[in-house]
Amino acid sequence: xxxxxxxxxxxxxxxxxxxxxxxxxxxxxxxxxxxxxxxxxxxxxxxxxxxxxxxxxxxxxxxxxxxxxxxxxxxxxxxxxxxxxxxxxxxxxxxxxxxxxxxxxxxxxxxxxxxxxxxxxxxxxxxxxx
Amino acid sequence: xxxxxxxxxxxxxxxxxxxxxxxxxxxxxxxxxxxxxxxxxxxxxxxxxxxxxxxxxxxxxxxxxxxxxxxxxxxxxxxxxxxxxxxxxxxxxxxxxxxxxxxxxxxxxxxxxxxxxxxxxxxxxxxxxxxxxxxxxxxxxxxxxxxxxxxxxxxxxxxxxxxxxxxxxxxxxxxxxxxxxxxxxxxxxxxxxxxxxxxxxxxxxxxxxxxxxxxxxxxxxxxxxxxxxxxxxxxxxxxxxxxxxxxxxxxxxxxxxxxxxxxxxxxxxxxxxxxxxxxxxxxxxxxxxxxxxxxxxxxxxxxxxxxxxxxxxxxxxxxxxxxxxxxxxxxxxxxxxxxxxxxxxxxxxxxxxxxxxxxxxxxxxxxxxxxxxxxxxxxxxxxxxxxxxxxxxxxxxxxxxxxxxxxxxxxxxxxxxxxxxxxxxxxxxxxxxxxxxxxxxxxxxxx
Numbered sequence: 001x002x003x004x005x006x007x008x009x010x011x012x013x014x015x016x017x018x019x020x021x022x023x024x025x026x027x028x029x030x031x032x033x034x035x036x037x038x039x040x041x042x043x044x045x046x047x048x049x050x051x052x053x054x055x056x057x058x059x060x061x062x063x064x065x066x067x068x069x070x071x072x073x074x075x076x077x078x079x080x081x082x083x084x085x086x087x088x089x090x091x092x093x094x095x096x097x098x099x100x101x102x103x104x105x106x107x108x109x110x111x112x113x114x115x116x117x118x119x120x121x122x123x124x125x126x127x128x129x130x
Numbered sequence: 131x132x133x134x135x136x137x138x139x140x141x142x143x144x145x146x147x148x149x150x151x152x153x154x155x156x157x158x159x160x161x162x163x164x165x166x167x168x169x170x171x172x173x174x175x176x177x178x179x180x181x182x183x184x185x186x187x188x189x190x191x192x193x194x195x196x197x198x199x200x201x202x203x204x205x206x207x208x209x210x211x212x213x214x215x216x217x218x219x220x221x222x223x224x225x226x227x228x229x230x231x232x233x234x235x236x237x238x239x240x241x242x243x244x245x246x247x248x249x250x251x252x253x254x255x256x257x258x259x260x261x262x263x264x265x266x267x268x269x270x271x272x273x274x275x276x277x278x279x280x281x282x283x284x285x286x287x288x289x290x291x292x293x294x295x296x297x298x299x300x301x302x303x304x305x306x307x308x309x310x311x312x313x314x315x316x317x318x319x320x321x322x323x324x325x326x327x328x329x330x331x332x333x334x335x336x337x338x339x340x341x342x343x344x345x346x347x348x349x350x351x352x353x354x355x356x357x358x359x360x361x362x363x364x365x366x367x368x369x370x371x372x373x374x375x376x377x378x379x380x381x382x383x384x385x386x387x388x389x390x391x392x393x394x395x396x397x398x399x400x401x402x403x404x405x406x407x408x409x410x411x412x413x414x415x416x417x418x419x420x421x422x423x424x425x426x427x428x429x430x431x432x433x434x435x436x437x438x439x440x441x442x443x444x445x446x447x448x449x450x451x452x453x454x455x456x457x458x459x460x461x462x463x464x465x466x467x468x469x470x471x472x473x474x475x476x477x478x479x480x481x482x483x484x485x486x487x488x489x490x491x492x493x494x495x496x497x498x499x500x501x502x503x504x505x506x507x508x509x510x511x512x513x514x515x516x517x518x519x520x521x522x523x524x525x526x527x528x529x530x531x532x533x534x535x536x537x538x539x540x541x542x543x544x545x546x547x548x549x550x551x552x553x554x555x556x557x558x559x560x561x562x563x564x565x566x567x568x569x570x571x572x573x574x575x576x577x
Contacts, residue, residue: 041417041442046282059451066442068451 002031002125004050004097006130009072009112010121011054016096017072019112020103024073027100028060028091031125036062039091042084044101053111058101060091072115075107136410195399197534199564201493203514203555204344204539205266205293206402209372209394209482210559215469224465233438240436243459244424246468253374253389253471253479255381256410261464262421262456263407266391267296267366269336270452271303272409272420273366274388277336278309279453281364285310286336287329289354291343292368294544300338303422309335319347319507319516326354330361339391340368340532341380344544346490346508346514348377355384370394371408371467373512375476376483397463398469406463417443420454485558486513489565493556494571496569502576506551514555516541516548519576523552526575533571535564 008016018025033039038084041061051057056068057077080102084090091099106112116124140149141153150156157165176184200208219225233240250259263269274286287303288297290313297313304311314326314337321339330337337358341349351367358365366387367380372394374380380388392406393399396524411419417440425439445452471479490513499501502520519526523540530537538555540547558567 043417061442066447 002029002034003096004029004031004038004118004122004125004127006118008090008096009115010118010124011070011072011115012124013054013070015070015072017115022106022109023078024075024104024112025100026072026102026104027095028069029125030095031096033092033099036060036067037064038062039088042063042088042091042101043079044084047077047080050107051075051077053108060088069101071104072107073104073106073111077102078105079103116122141531155345156338159528165509166432187344192401193536194533195536198531198536199534199560199568200399200536201538201556201560201568202312202399202536203346204553205295205393206405207370207372207392207394207401207513207557208399208559209486209557211396211466212470212473213399214473215396215466218469219462219465225462232400234435237436239461240424240438242465242468243461244426245472246464248531249468250371250392250408250410253371253379254369254385255374255379255383255406255409255415256385256388258416258419258423259408259410260419260421260423261459261461263389263409264458264460265403265405265407266293266389266393267299268303269389269391269407269409270296270366271300272456273387274300274304274309274336275307275454276411276415276418276420277364277366278304278307278385280415281335281362283333283363284308285312285331285333286338286500287294287312287314287326287334287363289314289316289326289337289339289343289349290350291321291345291347292338292340293344296340296368312418316343316345316347317509319343319345319509319511320349321354323350323353323357327357329359330363331398332361334358334361334363335492336364336366336387338366338368341377342370342373342512342514345507345516346555348512351378351380351383351385359384369408370411372479373483373486375454375474375479375481376487376514381410381412386415392463392467395467396473397466404460404463406460406467418442418453419443420456422457422459482558486556489513489558489560490515490554490556492562493554493560493565493568496565497554500569500573500576503572506548513557517552517554518550519552520550521576523550526552526572529575530571535568535571537568537572 008018014029016027016029039062043059045057053074054070057071058069060067065074081100195208246261247259254382278568312329314329317321331488339349339354341351356363364386368390371392388410392408397406423439429435443453445457494515504518506516507519527537538552541551
């Protein structure tokens, strides 16, 4: 069973997000990076970009596939992980730590409550046949 | 040419196999009124020898660069095409213009495209090049779209020294995405840098200049790069790679993208096409490039091989989010260029540039001795120059055709302000006697 930290929230598109005051840090889950295989490229938005919940904010590419990255919540991008474009393999090595992608300043706090809990997400990936 | 036979016996065999009595039975469900009840109105079939005679007579109505001394340019040039090119490209393994559908099974095709990409990158001074654009015009337009995507900005500043036909294609491409176009005027033959500086702002995605430009004049590429970069815009340089054996590669002068028409590299003029679009970029922009890229790799046994690479930018994977809808290769013309550069080598391609520019200057000197004939601009030029004539350039060109000289391109159709001008190109193929005969004919034509 893949690692699903209990203190995070999740999307059905396999992003995790962590509440830090009025901001949310975002990355992809351990399950997602396992499914993708070796990540070779990550394209992130610019700081200041306005993003919308469940719309694409970036692109991740592995040796197997290319996928959009979906925003768990709406708001403004206040920080990006500038290391990732240079070292995309960090997403595989440390998806919940150094592999984080962006920090969003929450535009609508209510959205947070609609996100999946660790329990919900574990059930989702178990149903996905894992 | 492949010939697929279709004899009555074969037709009977095919009909028997699918259980149909005759070809007429196959067509029975088409209503009679929708069918043509008389023979097609085309001439009767000819014997091969008659047909060849007929086609020769038709083709003799055209002027061609074997029988005429060609001083035409404006994007298509009569550079020499070494004879091995035609022999090599006619080989069955190569003779397709198309992109391979099962690319890795066609190692030879991929290898030739890889070599082409490497040569173009070296000539232009860029890191990576593709073989995917059909001509100069669409390569410039794709560069505009790419700059818009990379910078997320919405305006392109085009120098009026860029071929007017290319500028029209850029306009067409930019209409859909709503990219605004601004133009920077030319001064005395080259882009007016003060006006360019004023036209470039915080919303400019790219500055596009052509070097040498449409009028033949050299541009200050470095200064244009500084103006573009100071505002965070890209510099797109439209260049003719056959000149780059002699001229400094635009990559060394600050260009971010180098595009243009590669026809001069061993591709015949062919009445205007097929041509060869050049597209080269700096490494950091590779993921936004249009088209396909061939990469070198090693297989499981450690042997060198070639693959299509970075395909996740492309339409068949990224759908509407692809970098562009270009998903082809101009493989046959790229192969001509590859063979051309291999044959000419470093020294040969430099020599083509030297001879072309030396002969162009000899011609300009000879022509401007003629009373009333002068250079339109004083800016330095390369292998092409703009003449101002005391008589209608259209009429002069027509008159010189009688002497088997294609005198140049009258500019009125491009720009009414240049209605007295004739654009004259001189390649290494023009001889002193070609040029002297032109001068004599021009003297008579304007007298």
